[in-house]
Amino acid sequence: MHWKRPAVAISGAALLTLAACGGGSSGGGTGAGPTATFSAGGGSGQSIDMSRSDGPAPPIDGAKQGGTVTSLTNRGASTFDPTEIYYTNTASIGQALVFRSLTQYVYNPDTKEMVLIPDLASSWKSNADFTDWTFTLRDGVKYENGQPVTCADMRYGLLRSMDRDAFPTGASYSNDYFLGGDKYKGPITSGSTKFPGITCNGQDLNIKMTKPFPDMPYWGSFPAMSPIPQSASDPKKYRLHPLATGPYKFDKYQPGTSLTLVRNDQWDPASDPGRHAYPDGYNFKFTEDSSKLDQLIINDQGSAQTTLTYENLLTADYRTATQQAPDRVVTGTSPCTFFWYPDYTKITDVNVRRAIGLAYPYENAWLAAGSIVGVTRIPATSIMPPGIPGRPNKTYDPLGIGGKNTDTAKAKQMLKDANALGYELKFYYSTDDPNSVNVKNEIVKSLTTAGFKASPVATTTNQFYTLTQDPNSPVNVRSLGWCSDWPSGSSWLPPELGSNSPQSINLSKFSEPAVDKEMNRIQTLPLDQQPDAWYQLDKTIGEKYFPMIPTGYSGSAMMHGSKIQGMNNDSTFGYPTWKDIWISS
């Protein structure tokens, strides 16, 4: 599969956070685990509700139409082509406001969870082994130019999602699962729309899979699964002004600087069960200074009252924000776990790996990285984060330190017993990022106390990801994170720890035939047994092999002005619930 950097480096400063990267490798075999039944508990997008297919979305009490929302962020946005927006910022904005896909997420205020409901597809069904999916599309949906959305457009959009050369940054699930997707080069690169795997029968869109893909409705919520008319599809132009099917359309877009959205009068609320679209428009301003935008929103003067940010507040400002206006700070989970990956081929003694886990300065490193402990960084013990079905709220704890209580004395004893005192650990840090340097200092201090020889290797932020994902780089511990695209153990264990998974994702280069066998076995289990089996495997791996050290789950801490209402945390992205936002007077 195509790996996108999730931007969870040693510093924790997310520059280009991606939606995620679960799923199978293009080599096949890592498949997916069915997730039709979900357990209760905190987390990301746990349930599907196909019955909510009729629009309009149930109104929010007291919500009013009108006003313009301003959104400030320090990150850029270089493309808005629905096929290639796989970064959390563009995907979240695109999915909620501009593009309608097969399915969509909505916020459930009672459970504070996201629910997957129908969008352009009013219903869907599959055969028993999830290799044949049929989506029934809605009638009467139009693009912003008045043209009707047809099944052929939907099919063309899906074909486009398989064009890896034209859209290298897009996710590759279509190639991995659609029948023939591994051979088909895509409509732009190959010039052909001949693809027997996807067919239209009236408003019924049929997709055939090479292997079971029970998670298809989740993949259907991505902007890559939205309709695109073949006539309007010159990628170079389309990325600057894609045709809207949602409640807002592009007014002015300057890549990397700003985006103005205005109402799309062709959008019919009656056809949309999820989007409220209360504001008249949105102003997105990219690459703003973090410190400045925090102050602006905290001070809440004039137009700042209708301003929000989906960036996490800086540590310096979080305290003031929560003291002065706790009701304007939105916190919640986001679907990522950060790891320290010891190289399984180099650090072969499990006790040395455990000693690293004991010696890692969890809380010191979080503070030094500028994370807010318990808010933007949550102690982690299991590989799968909260919200993955099968994972209990209280997980196993292989080191007995609750994911945060560093124990250098025990680590030293363990090293001594393993006859490995003075074991050298080499890891990357970025010299041009003060957070990264601070974290490095804390790690060196703690590892040295525990009897390791810490040899940090200097690099720059630009190269950090490339070097970290290079399996041949001269380090023996790597630091990165993993985010799930949808809640399932299959988007965690097979890509992170399967032998078939590329080593740019399986960063610890973990490979155990017994574990591979168990993963394959779980994928053939009945649906309702899979979640628990994934968790049991997670536990077995953690207790027996300890191949990666979870260094915390991620969380969001966003803020909005006093007139912004309805902004909650969308736990599938760690972003605002755009669809529910409205402006009070």
Next chain:
Amino acid sequence: MSLTNVQVDQGPSLAVPEPAGKDAKKIAGRSPTKIAFDRLRADKVAVVSFFIVLFFVLIAIFAPLITRAFGVQLNAGDPVRDLDVFGFPRFGPPDHGFTWKAPLGIAPSTGKDNLAQWLYGARTSLEVATASTIGSTLLGIVMGLAAGFSRGWLDRVITFIIDVFLSFPFLLGALALAPILVNRFQSNASALDKAQFVSLVLILTFFTWMYLARLIRGEVLSMREREFVQAARAIGVPTTSILFKELLPNLVAPIVVSISLGLPAFVTAEAGLAYLGVGLTGRPSWGQTINNATAYFREYPLYLWAPVVGIMVLVVALNLLGDSIRDAFDPKTRR
């Protein structure tokens, strides 16, 4: 140094004694340098600035002793022990009163002692500034003398090099060089620190020597046709002697002025580069502290103010001292 020629040369403009008559003999015996120092000593601003600069120099030299006297340490903080959940200090400013445990407070996020960082930061600033000044002055003098005194191709070559360096954007060079160095010395932290220091000094040197070189070239051009140089050549004095014994002493004024104005520029340049993330990372510096502290300007002003005030006072003092030195050495200044 031999000052005979200087007196012959400068005599008419300088040695015209205002209170003609009684002190004529004494004045005739004073060298221009001595006159300049006398003028400096009488200049209150210069004296105050000099003591401020001296104060910083002493801080830089005795940084380890001063930190020990205050009972603080470099890099001794422990975030979990010293900071609350928000990353703010558990003692000292901004939330708690003054404490001798950390007279300037400790840094949020890391718990480093601000005073220790500040003292060692002063040391880094002055080390970089001094080394760069020495480097750029020496290079500027040599290139300026060579260009000015040699007629023909060498002059043209050096002038061309000067123009090239003047047109090359300094910041771009610094930004481009930093990652290259990091990659070259990536696995050896102490070598990286040394390499960063040396490269910073070299960058600052190579992008500033041209100004002094051009100045000196111009001076030498106007001086080399003077009688004392011609006389020296006529009696067969070797070129190097003419350059260093006859010409150089006459260039003391522009050189001293260039040094005194260069020092503060280097202090700010070092801080600026550290702020941009391309300066030193292996040792404390004011620029790095400012870079870390800007986000805290509202919540924890002292954290930001300490290095800012340090740089400001040092740079203003150096600049004022430089101005006074220039005035003192300029024979045309009347006071």
